[in-house]
Every structure is written in C-alpha cells, then in structure tokens.
Amino acid sequence: MPATVTLSPDNFAQALADSGLRNTPQREVIYSILLKKRDHPTADEVYARVKAELPTISLATVYNCLEALVNCNLVRAVNFEREPTRYCPNLHPHAHFHDETAGSTHDIDLPPGLLEQVRAILPPGYDASSIEISFRGRTAPEAATR
Amino acid sequence: MPATVTLSPDNFAQALADSGLRNTPQREVIYSILLKKRDHPTADEVYARVKAELPTISLATVYNCLEALVNCNLVRAVNFEREPTRYCPNLHPHAHFHDETAGSTHDIDLPPGLLEQVRAILPPGYDASSIEISFRGRTAPEAATR
DNA sequence: GTGATAATTAGAACTATTCCAAGAAAAGGG
DNA sequence: CCCTTTTCTTGGAATAGTTCTAATTATCAC
Numbered sequence: 519m520p521a522t523v524t525l526s527p528d529n530f531a532q533a534l535a536d537s538g539l540r541n542t543p544q545r546e547v548i549y550s551i552l553l554k555k556r557d558h559p560t561a562d563e564v565y566a567r568v569k570a571e572l573p574t575i576s577l578a579t580v581y582n583c584l585e586a587l588v589n590c591n592l593v594r595a596v597n598f599e600r601e602p603t604r605y606c607p608n609l610h611p612h613a614h615f616h617d618e619t620a621g622s623t624h625d626i627d628l629p630p631g632l633l634e635q636v637r638a639i640l641p642p643g644y645d646a647s648s649i650e651i652s653f654r655g656r657t658a659p660e661a662a663t664r
Numbered sequence: 665m666p667a668t669v670t671l672s673p674d675n676f677a678q679a680l681a682d683s684g685l686r687n688t689p690q691r692e693v694i695y696s697i698l699l700k701k702r703d704h705p706t707a708d709e710v711y712a713r714v715k716a717e718l719p720t721i722s723l724a725t726v727y728n729c730l731e732a733l734v735n736c737n738l739v740r741a742v743n744f745e746r747e748p749t750r751y752c753p754n755l756h757p758h759a760h761f762h763d764e765t766a767g768s769t770h771d772i773d774l775p776p777g778l779l780e781q782v783r784a785i786l787p788p789g790y791d792a793s794s795i796e797i798s799f800r801g802r803t804a805p806e807a808a809t810r
Numbered sequence: 811g812t813g814a815t816a817a818t819t820a821g822a823a824c825t826a827t828t829c830c831a832a833g834a835a836a837a838g839g840g
Numbered sequence: 841c842c843c844t845t846t847t848c849t850t851g852g853a854a855t856a857g858t859t860c861t862a863a864t865t866a867t868c869a870c
Contacts, residue, residue: 540816540867561857576819581858586817599743600827602857613782615790626785636759636782636797639772643804644761651782652796658789686836686847707826722850727827729849746858748826 530592537590547571548583549592549607558596558604558614558623596623598652613651620657676738683736693717694729695738695753704742704750704760704769742769744798759797766803 530549531541539545551567552559559567565580584605587593596604598616604623606614611633613626628651636649676695677687685691697713698705705713711726730751733739742750744762750769752760757779759772774797782795 542817542866544818574819576821578820578859579818582817595745597743597745599741600746600749600857603746613785615786615792618793624790626787626790629785632782632785636778637799639759639775639778640761640799641772644770644772644799644801645803646761646799646801647764648800650796650798650800652798653786653790653792654794654796655790655792657791688835688848690849720850722852724828724851725849732848746826 533590533592534586537586539586539590542583544568544572544575544579545583545586548580549587552587552593552605552607556607556625558606560602560604562602564605596652598623598654613653615653615655615657617657618654622657624657626651626653679736679738680732683732685732685736688729690714690718690721690725691729691732694726695733698733698739698751698753702753702771704752706748706750708748710751742798744769744800759799761799761801761803763803764800768803770803772797772799 530546534541534545547568548564551564551571555567561577561580561584564584565575565577568575568580584593584595588595588605591609592607594606594608596606596614598604598614606623606625608625611628613628615624615626616622617624633649636651637646640646676692680687680691693714694710697710697717701713707723707726707730710730711721711723714721714726730739730741734741734751737755738753740752740754742752742760744750744760752769752771754771757774759774761770761772762768763770779795782797783792786792
C-alpha cells in the first residue's frame with residue numbers, strides 16, 4: 519500500500535487559500551471521503567457517499583468541489599479512455615493501473631528517477647506540465663487485494 | 665519526424681480480415697485520410713475530411729470505421745482528459761504530447777527499452793495489455809513546426 | 811453590520827458517443 | 841449465378857458524463 523499523506527485541517531484550508539479558494543463544509547467532507555476510501559471513485563460515487571453526511575448536497579456541487587480540489591493540487595483527476603473521471607488524493611508521483619475485468623483502479627508507485635527519465639525523452643522546446651503513465655490490463659486474483 | 669509505415673492495400677485488407685472484418689470503401693478512405701494528415705484528428709474532423717470523397721457517409725459510419733481500425737490494430741485511439749478521442753495511424757511505440765495552448769497533439773518516439781522499463785514497475789500479478797505515456801504542456805514556437 | 815465576492819443548488823443544456831432499426835452490400839453454398 | 845446469411849452503412853434517437861445558468865445563500869473585508 520502506498521504511503522498516505524494526511525493533511526491537517528489547517529493545511530487543507532491553506533491549500534485552498536493558496537489558490538484563492540475558500541474552505542467550505544462541502545469541500546472538507548468531499549476531501550475526507552476521498553481520503554477515507556482510496557478506491558478512485560467517480561463523481562457519481564462521491565455524490566452517493568457524501569449524501570450520507572450532507573443529504574442536501576447537489577451533484578453540481580460535487581463536481582465543483584472536486585474541480586476546486588484538483589485546482590489546488592490536493593487531488594488528481596484520473597482518466598481512462600472515455601470512462602468517467604476518477605479522483606485520487608494520492609499526492610506522490612504515481613502511475614495508474616486500470617483492471618479491465620474488475621473495473622478497479624490501482625496506484626502504482628514510481629521508482630525514483632523514472633519520471634525524470636520519461637520527461638527526458640521530450641525533444642527540445644517541449645515543456646510538459648504534467649506526465650501521465652497509465653496501464654490497462656488484468657490483475658491476478660491474489661494481487662487484487664494488495 | 666517519426667518514420668511512417670505505409671501498408672499496401674492488400675495488407676490493409678488482410679489486417680481487417682485477420683480480425684474477421686471486411687474491407688469497405690469507407691474503411692479504406694478513412695484509413696487513407698488518417699495517413700494523409702497525421703495530426704491526430706477527432707471523429708468530427710475525420711468526418712469533415714471524408715465527406716470530400718464520400719459525400720453521403722454518416723458520422724455513425726465514421727465512428728464504426730474508426731472503431732474497426734482500432735480493433736484490428738491499424739490505428740490507435742488517443743485520449744487526453746475528457747477531450748474528444750483522437751486517432752493516430754502511427755504503429756510504432758510512442759508517447760503523446762498535448763499542447764494545451766495550440767490544442768495540437770504530437771507523437772513522441774520512445775527510446776528502446778523505456779517501455780519495458782516502465783512495465784517493470786508493475787508489482788507481481790499485474791499484467792498490462794497496454795501502456796500509455798502522455799504529456800500535457802506547451803511547445804516553444806519554433807518547436808511547433810517540428 | 812454592510813457591501814462585495816464566492817459558493818451552492820436544481821435543473822436545463824451540451825457534447826461526444828452509442829444504440830437502433832431498416833436497407834444495402836458482400837460472401838458462401840448449392 | 842440465385843439464394844441465404846452475415847456484415848456494414850445510414851439517419852435519427854437515445855445516452856452518459858459533465859458543464860452551464862440563474863437564483864439563493866454563505867463568507868470575507870472593512
């Protein structure tokens with residue numbers, strides 16, 4: 519299991535403030551939900567989970583909050599082909615593996631230096647602000663629980 | 665510029681047949697359009713271009729044909745975030761760079777061994793059928809014409 | 811407190827894509 | 841060759857995920 523980084527509530531508010539965003543109960547709860555179960559939920563899945571705590575929240579707010587968290591770099595948006603966007607609070611550099619059989623998504627830690635090595639393949643004049651490495655495939659039954 | 669691989673018409677038909685698919689004028693023309701201008705067009709852009717040659721073709725057919733070409737491994741579908749899918753006839757292993765300013769997509773050749781090195785970061789039990797490496801960022805003005 | 815700014819909400823709108831049913835084209839068997 | 845079967849194309853309707861809009865509510869700075 520990858521190491522988890524847990525922000526103190528103050529750091530959470532600060533991260534938002536650094537991007538000129540306000541802290542709100544909705545944003546706090548949505549972030550805590552992402553931390554609680556790191557299974558790369560979709561916006562719909564987050565919506566279903568957050569309603570237990572904030573029954574009157576709207577789906578639009580879930581999208582807004584997730585976008586806010588992505589914009590202040592607390593959360594990563596993960597896309598596989600044209601499937602719904604998934605959300606990931608893992609701030610370490612990592613790749614994603616999408617299990618086509620189970621429909622599940624797993625973080626894959628990157629060894630030190632690999633990202634730099636990948637960035638180095640860019641020709642002069644290419645300046646990458648983000649690098650994504652993603653796998654599709656299957657996991658062996660006993661690997662699924664790792 | 666990456667090397668281009670041009671299939672003879674017979675090989676084209678054979679590639680389809682190998683996947684149990686028929687050759688049709690629509691599929692041929694769409695494939696030739698992808699080869700002619702390798703700028704990673706969307707389905708809509710392919711539709712606009714193919715109408716010059718087959719004025720009565722439908723958008724549904726464009727999607728069907730592109731899917732057929734992807735299924736028999738003549739074409740790769742390329743996705744960036746939630747933008748429309750783009751299509752690429754480059755069969756060499758390569759990464760993609762998406763220029764956020766220009767909206768353009770460029771192939772990045774992979775040095776030998778890199779893909780294997782990336783695959784090697786997968787823990788035991790993870791079997792990847794495809795690996796995607798994609799960059800987002802900007803290209804310097806003089807690099808845009810490379 | 812008060813005015814300005816930002817966030818939330820419900821629902822409508824949008825976009826890329828897929829589905830559907832009907833007709834056209836091609837392949838294979840006699 | 842005709843006939844049958846399968847595959848492909850087509851236009852339009854449907855769908856899914858996401859974004860937009862306008863009104864309301866909350867928060868911030870003074």
